[in-house]
Amino acid sequence: MASYDQTDDRQSGVSLFGSKGGSSSRPALEWAQGDDGYLLRIFGDWQVRHVRGIAKEIKKLKCGTPGTGPKGLTVDMAGLSGLDTAGAMLILDMNELLKSKGFIPEIVNAREADQILFELISRHPRERGDTEVKSSMVLDLVRDLGETVLSIGRDIIEITAMIGQVTLSLLGLIIRPWRLRFTSLVHHMEHAGLKAVSIISLICFLIGAVIMQQSVEQLRAYSAEYFSIDMLGILALREVGVLLTSIMIAGRSGAAFTAEIGSMKMREEVDAMRALGIDPVETLIVPRVLALVIALPLLTFIGNIMCLAGGAFIAYQVMNIDLQSFVERLNDGVDIRHFYVGLIKTPFVALIIGIVGTLEGMRVQGSAESLGTHVRASVVKSIFLVIILDAAFAMALTAMGI
Amino acid sequence: MVALEMPRSNPIIEVRHLHKQFGAQVVFEDLNLDVYEGEVLGIVGQSGGGKSVLLRCLNGLERYSAGRISFFGQDTAEMSGKDLRHVEARSGLLFQDGALFSALTVLQNIQVPMREHISLPKNIMDELAYLKLSLVGLPANAAHKYPSELSGGMRKRAGLARALALDPKIVFLDEPTAGLDPIGANEFDMLIRDLQRTLGLTVFMVTHDLDSIFAICDRVAVLADRKIVRHGSPAELTKDPGHPWIKSYFCGERGRKAQSTAKDTAT
Numbered sequence: 001m002a003s004y005d006q007t008d009d010r011q012s013g014v015s016l017f018g019s020k021g022g023s024s025s026r027p028a029l030e031w032a033q034g035d036d037g038y039l040l041r042i043f044g045d046w047q048v049r050h051v052r053g054i055a056k057e058i059k060k061l062k063c064g065t066p067g068t069g070p071k072g073l074t075v076d077m078a079g080l081s082g083l084d085t086a087g088a089m090l091i092l093d094m095n096e097l098l099k100s101k102g103f104i105p106e107i108v109n110a111r112e113a114d115q116i117l118f119e120l121i122s123r124h125p126r127e128r129g130d131t132e133v134k135s136s137m138v139l140d141l142v143r144d145l146g147e148t149v150l151s152i153g154r155d156i157i158e159i160t161a162m163i164g165q166v167t168l169s170l171l172g173l174i175i176r177p178w179r180l181r182f183t184s185l186v187h188h189m190e191h192a193g194l195k196a197v198s199i200i201s202l203i204c205f206l207i208g209a210v211i212m213q214q215s216v217e218q219l220r221a222y223s224a225e226y227f228s229i230d231m232l233g234i235l236a237l238r239e240v241g242v243l244l245t246s247i248m249i250a251g252r253s254g255a256a257f258t259a260e261i262g263s264m265k266m267r268e269e270v271d272a273m274r275a276l277g278i279d280p281v282e283t284l285i286v287p288r289v290l291a292l293v294i295a296l297p298l299l300t301f302i303g304n305i306m307c308l309a310g311g312a313f314i315a316y317q318v319m320n321i322d323l324q325s326f327v328e329r330l331n332d333g334v335d336i337r338h339f340y341v342g343l344i345k346t347p348f349v350a351l352i353i354g355i356v357g358t359l360e361g362m363r364v365q366g367s368a369e370s371l372g373t374h375v376r377a378s379v380v381k382s383i384f385l386v387i388i389l390d391a392a393f394a395m396a397l398t399a400m401g402i
Numbered sequence: 403m404v405a406l407e408m409p410r411s412n413p414i415i416e417v418r419h420l421h422k423q424f425g426a427q428v429v430f431e432d433l434n435l436d437v438y439e440g441e442v443l444g445i446v447g448q449s450g451g452g453k454s455v456l457l458r459c460l461n462g463l464e465r466y467s468a469g470r471i472s473f474f475g476q477d478t479a480e481m482s483g484k485d486l487r488h489v490e491a492r493s494g495l496l497f498q499d500g501a502l503f504s505a506l507t508v509l510q511n512i513q514v515p516m517r518e519h520i521s522l523p524k525n526i527m528d529e530l531a532y533l534k535l536s537l538v539g540l541p542a543n544a545a546h547k548y549p550s551e552l553s554g555g556m557r558k559r560a561g562l563a564r565a566l567a568l569d570p571k572i573v574f575l576d577e578p579t580a581g582l583d584p585i586g587a588n589e590f591d592m593l594i595r596d597l598q599r600t601l602g603l604t605v606f607m608v609t610h611d612l613d614s615i616f617a618i619c620d621r622v623a624v625l626a627d628r629k630i631v632r633h634g635s636p637a638e639l640t641k642d643p644g645h646p647w648i649k650s651y652f653c654g655e656r657g658r659k660a661q662s663t664a665k666d667t668a669t
Contacts, residue, residue, distance in 0.1 A: 047569070048516075048520065048522075048530075048568050048569050049491075049519075049520050049568075051520070051522050051523070051526055052521065052522070052523070055523055055526060084569035084601075085530070085533065085534075085537075085569050085601065086526075086530055086569065089529065089530060089533055090526070093529075113602055116599075116600050117600060117601070120537070120600045120601075121533065124533055124536035124537055125532070125536050125542065126529050126530075126532045126533035126536065127529075127532065127542075365550060366504065366549075366550030367504035367505060367548060367549070367550045368504050368505065369504060369505040370550075
C-alpha cells in the first residue's frame with residue numbers, strides 16, 4: 001500500500017484539466033558537462049499529451065559522444081512535474097539511446113511512485129512481437145487470384161450441398177407435413193412477397209412505359225410502330241418482368257435473409273438451435289426458400305401485368321390506341337407460350353435467391369464486419385446467378401423452339 | 403466506521419442527490435457517493451438494482467433526472483464540450499465483454515483513444531500500445547488478432563489495455579470478473595490490484611464477485627433501495643451489516659467462504 005497512502009504534493013491536487021490545474025508545464029531537457037561527468041536535467045510534464053513535445057526535445061538534444069573523460073551521466077528528475085507510462089517509457093528509451101552512444105546514465109531524484117513506474121515498464125517488452133511479412137504486389141495478385149478461384153469452387157460445392165439439404169428437408173415434409181413451420185412460412189411470404197408488391201409494380205410499370213416509348217420512336221421510321229406492342233408483349237412476358245422482379249427480390253429479401261440469419265449466427269443462436277436438437281435447415285432455411293418459391297411467381301405475374309399496363313399507357317398517350325385495341329393486338333401478336341416461358345423460370349430463380357441468401361447468412365462469423373461482407377456477397381452473387389440462370393433458360397428454350 | 407473517518411485526499415468524484423427514473427420506475431432516489439483518489443471502490447447490489455446504470459450515469463452514457471455529479475469538484479452538467487473531452491481522456495471504461503471494435507485488431511483498438519484525443523508519432527504509438535498490451539498480460543502475438551479470435555478473458559484484458567491507453571486517473575470496470583473461470587478471475591483481480599498500485603489508479607468497480615471484493619476492494623458501497631445504504635471496508639460490512647440485504651450478501655455461505663480464502667491468501 002506504499003504508493004497508495006503516499007501524500008505527494010505533485011499528485012494530489014492534480015486536476016483533470018491540464019492547463020486549468022495551473023501546474024501544467026512544457027517538457028524540457030537541459031544538458032550540461034561538468035568535470036566529473038555529464039548532467040541531464042528533466043523538466044516539466046512528461047505525460048502522454050505532451051509526447052510530441054518530448055520527442056522534439058529528445059531529437060534536439062545535442063550530446064555527441066563522450067570524450068576520453070568519465071562517461072557517467074546523471075539524469076536529474078528533480079524538475080519533473082508529472083510522469084505517466086508514456087513519459088517513463090520515453091525516458092527509458094532515451095537512456096537506451098544514450099547508452100548506445102557510450103554514456104552510463106543514472107537516474108537520480110526520482111520520486112518513489114516514478115521509480116515503481118520505471119521498474120514496471122522495464123519489466124515489460126514493448127517491441128513488436130512479430131515482424132510484419134513484407135509482401136510484393138505480384139505475389140499478392142497471384143494469391144488473390146488463387147483465393148478467388150478457390151472461393152468460387154467452394155461456392156459451387158456449398159450451394160449444391162445446400163440445394164441437397166433443402167430438397168431432403170422438403171421431401172421429409174411430404175412424409176411429415178405437420179413439421180412445416182407454417183407460421184414462419186406465412187410470415188416470410190408476407191415480408192418477401194406482399195410487402196414487395198408496391199415497389200415491384202411501380203418499377204415494372206415505369207420500365208414497361210420506357211420500353212414502349214423507345215420502340216415506338218424507333219419503329220416509326222419504318223411505319224411499323226404498331227408492332228411495338230408485340231415487342232413489348234414478348235419482351236415483358238419472357239424476360240423483363242422476371243428479371244426486374246427477381247433482381248428486386250434478390251436485393252430486398254435475399255439481403256434480409258442473410259442479415260437475419262447472420263445476426264442469429266453472430267449471437268450463437270444457430271448453435272443453440274443445434275444444441276437443442278432443432279434443425280436450422282428445417283426451421284430457418286426451408287420456410288424462407290419455400291416462401292420465395294411461392295411468392296416470386298406471383299410477384300412476377302404482377303410485374304408482367306404492370307409492365308404491360310405501362311406499355312398500354314404509353315400506347316394511348318403516343319399512338320392514341322385505347323385499352324381494348326391494345327389487348328386485341330396483344331392477343332393476336334403474342335402467343336401464350338411466352339407467358340409460360342417467363343413464369344417457368346421463377347421457381348428456379350427463387351430457389352437460387354433463397355439458397356444464396358440463407359447460405360451467406362450461415363457463413364457469417366463473429367464480427368459486424370463479417371456480417372456486412374456476407375450481405376454484400378449475398379446480393380452480388382444472387383443477382384449474378386439470376387442473370388446466368390436466365391441466360392441459360394433463354395438459350396435452352398430458344399433451341400427447343402419454344 | 404473507521405474507514406469513513408480516515409484522512410483522505412479530496413474525492414475525485416462526488417455524486418449528490420442523484421435521481422433517475424425510467425418512466426414510472428425510480429432507479430435512484432437521493433443517491434450520494436464519493437470516490438476518493440487511489441482507492442478501489444466496489445459497488446454491490448441486487449441484480450437489476452441499477453449498478454450498471456450508475457456506472458453509465460457517471461460516464462455520461464445515461465442522463466439523470468436530478469442531482470449533481472462532479473469530477474474534481476466541477477459539475478459535469480456545467481462543463482464545456484472541451485472539458486468533457488478532457489474528462490473522457492482522463493477516465494477509462496471497461497465494458498462487461500470488453501466492447502472491442504470488431505473491425506479493428508487488438509493493437510488498433512488500443513490506439514483508438516490515442517488517435518482520437520491526442521496526436522502521436524506512429525512509432526511511439528506502436529511502442530506504447532505494445533507496452534500496454536504487455537502490462538495487461540497479453541502476449542505480443544495477440545496484437546494483430548481480431549476480437550472474435552480471442553477468448554473472453556483475453557478480450558477483457560484487451561479492453562482494459564484500451565481503457566488504460568491514455569493513462570487515466572480513474573478506471574470504471576463493469577463486472578470485470580463475470581464470465582471468467584475462478585483462476586482467470588483471480589488473475590484478473592491481481593492484475594487490477596497491481597496496475598492500481600503501480601500506476602496510482604483509482605478504480606470504480608461494479609461487481610457481484612465476493613472473491614474480488616475481499617481480494618482487492620478497499621471500500622465497498624452497497625446500492626439497495628435506490629440509494630447507497632452503506633459503505634465501508636468489506637470487513638466492516640461483514641461485522642456490522644445493518645441492512646438485511648448486506649447481511650444475506652456478506653454473511654451468507656459464499657460470503658464467509660470468500661472471506662476465509664482472502665484471509666488465507668493474505669497470511
